[in-house]
Amino acid sequence: MQSNRNLLVRKLDPPQTWNPMLGWVRRIRDAEPLDTEESIKRYVRCQIFSILGSTLFTDKSTAYAHAKYLPLLRDFERIHTYTCLAHLYRALCHASRYDTKEMNGPLNLLFVWAWERMPCLAPVPKHTLPPAEIPVAMRWSHSERTTSWLAKTVANFRHDIDYMEEFEWRPYEGMIIPGELHGYLDMCDTVAPLLSFECIEWHPAERVMRQFGFAQPPPLGARDIPLDQHCLALRRVQLHDWTVLHGPWIVEWRNRRNTQLRDLHPLPTWDFTPT
Template sequence: MVKNYLRATGFYHVSRIWVIKGFHPLLAALVERWRLETHTFVLPVGEITVTLEDVAHIFGLPIDGKPVSGWTDSSSDFVQSQSMAVFGREPVLSSNSKSYIKLGWVRRIRDAEPLDTEESIRRYKEMDGPLNLLFIWARERMPCLAPVPRHTLPPAEIPVAMRWSHSERTTSWLAKTIANFRHDIDYMQEFEWRPYEGMIIPGELHGHLDVCDTVAPLLSFECIEWHPADRVMRQRPF
């Protein structure tokens, strides 16, 4: 998961798109805490990670549906038609890549996307996002890492990312180094275990939230990572 976060630098906009400005020192400090063995960040408060609950609340996206579990043997015609539906153009397929679309091509399309219509904005939002998820998750869960105090922002509602859109970043926060963020993480005094408590859940998401506690592997082509809900939820004392 973290290796994918390193591939992006932020989410910029025109029109009504969300703007979640990333910051490399913060990203680097978080990556230092990531453990591949458990797929969690190891922090002074315990093991934590981005969960399906975070995805649903931060982006307002459904989190249950048909799995994507591996290679496709679809014809090149099918792949090209799906590419047209998602990206608005046909991919260039070589003779040895007829059953998949190369990630490098997707990145080039994403970076060159003219964000001048509602359709292009929607498509761009579908093509990027993991880094946004990480930064919003960190700001909501760990107030010491936020660029501004959370209480100065509009009240949180789904999608939570909306209230961080276009948020200011103080001069002192921008001046922080990796060492500064490392210190903030090592000596954090507050962690939000229930940042979404009391939010009004849209009707279309109610059924999806039932799977938030599921302990299962998340599959995406060649990458398999566990959703360790049982490891990262705050344990009740016996």
Template sequence: MIRGFHPLLAALVERWRPETHTFVLPVGEVTVTLEDVAHIFGLPIDGEPYLPLLRDFERIHTYSWGSACLAHLYRALCRASRYDTKEMDDPLNLLFVWAWERMPCIAPVPRHILPPAEIPVAMRWSHSERSTAWLEKTMVTFRHDIDYMQEFEWRPYEGMILPSELHGHLDVCDIVAPLLSFECIEWHPADRVMRQFGFAQSPPVNTKGHSTGPALHGSSRSAAL
């Protein structure tokens, strides 16, 4: 199990922008995407939405578990970014592994001493020993590390062998669309982080209906349908 660490979480949350679902870093906008979920957890990101509330368990393998997981992470980050919020819900493991894979400067151990990366990527971090020096870091320290980072891994999964059942799922990892999970609706802003998919980043265009503001955050599945 990958245990949380509050100083690092706080340093990440203060860079989260609910209106865009991205972290604003010195390198630009970045975020956790469907591609990350597929590699870190090995979950399907293409399939049926969670409607109607898992009533047909014989079709449970056809659901888009990955998009549901990401929707909950977005919502948890948006809630945690409020000034009056002191805690954050799961899936923290997804957030921490994403941060450690992409920002070596804040990882608890150098990646080269970990087991080779394979799907699910989270497994190689699950039993990593954290040094005393890392455990003694404060939010101020992590903030400094992020502000002055020299490296950001735009394509950390290149060369990994994806299970055959997930091959086709990568075709939708860069979609710009709503993510649905039970009552939760959150927007997947792939157009703002195209460098994470190996493309040049053009200025994002704000299109009517693609807002991640209060109107969407206040939406539920029943209200949207």
């Protein structure tokens, strides 16, 4: 196992169970002199780690980030390949339990997904926003929340969902997708497992086929993930070799191009042609 030395700050080799405080990470980031290439890299690693802990992979404390993410900072060229969707699905799974009162994970993704598709939940009328463009979430970031929306309770939101009159299946229809992003669009309609450390979640694109311009047939049964894998939690010291523990799922992920809806459906319609 490679050491985490020097990923964030010089002369630091944190143990595997050490979870950095985000405030400390920001302080050492701001203290970097930026006078050498290595100093600049440490600054960038600290910034990325802060984003991982405060936006993408948040925990309920909002003050710490798990040390498991430190190795992700070794190779800048691979950072774009990491997924936070598995963590969001895991958080939604936990939040569905009757005794759960809080939720973590990349909630910004969840909010924007809901606001774009269910206008009744949005903090501002959707038609008052600028046209959607990449990144879509930007148009929601500076919108002013009304007092009435801030005062809504859980009961109000449940009522809005129960009596919802419209659901926008294709909120991004007609949006111009930059060419450099086409290579990453394959995941959108892929039916495959999502893997990230202890998280194994299924990506059931076949259950939302209208989102991709297809007719929606009755969906098949949900994919079963064994409880000992689906409910795995990282508590105490657990030095797993994920390539062994998740071996069969990794193989299925690597074969994901065989499970894309565009190849399985006889009459696909697309607004763009992914490369």
